[in-house]
Amino acid sequence: MKILVINGPNLQLLGRRKAEFYGTGTLAELEETLKGVAESLGVDVDFFQSNHEGALCDVIADAIGKFDGIVINPAAYTHTSVALRDALEAARIPAIEVHLSNINARDEFRKISLTAPVCIGQIAGLGADGYEWAMRALVKKLKERS
Numbered sequence: 001m002k003i004l005v006i007n008g009p010n011l012q013l014l015g016r017r018k019a020e021f022y023g024t025g026t027l028a029e030l031e032e033t034l035k036g037v038a039e040s041l042g043v044d045v046d047f048f049q050s051n052h053e054g055a056l057c058d059v060i061a062d063a064i065g066k067f068d069g070i071v072i073n074p075a076a077y078t079h080t081s082v083a084l085r086d087a088l089e090a091a092r093i094p095a096i097e098v099h100l101s102n103i104n105a106r107d108e109f110r111k112i113s114l115t116a117p118v119c120i121g122q123i124a125g126l127g128a129d130g131y132e133w134a135m136r137a138l139v140k141k142l143k144e145r146s
């Protein structure tokens with residue numbers, strides 16, 4: 001089983017962004033933790049981060065037939081990107097959306113997710129742990145389906 005973890009714009013800056021929303025850990029640390037989680041679950045994991053909407057759409061399309069599930073934090077594109085939503089919908093790879101911060105308790109514009117409706121679920125507000133719970137939930141769902 002192969003899981004792709006996708007991070008959107010500015011998440012390469014984790015560790016420098018507002019700690020009250022995003023914590024103090026770096027993206028490299030987060031990915032290292034997720035490697036360990038994947039190993040404990042007996043699945044393969046790959047990572048992709050981009051600041052570019054088209055590159056994120058490309059990686060989702062390229063994942064068809066190669067990955068069984070996606071954990072995605074679309075970051076700011078969550079709230080704006082019809083293209084990313086369409087890519088997720090067309091790929092039909094089960095995906096869970098993650099946000100480090102609780103997007104429902106912040107600016108009004110962050111309360112809207114264009115991408116969540118085409119994901120099987122969303123986890124927000126649990127910090128970096130949210131990625132781990134997302135991966136565990138996704139693998140459980142995928143195992144139940146197979």
Ligand code: DQA
Binds near residue numbers: 103
């Ligand atoms: C975020 C929330 C978004 O609103 C924001 O633009 C981000 C990160 C989060 O993980 O909490 O860049 O997706």
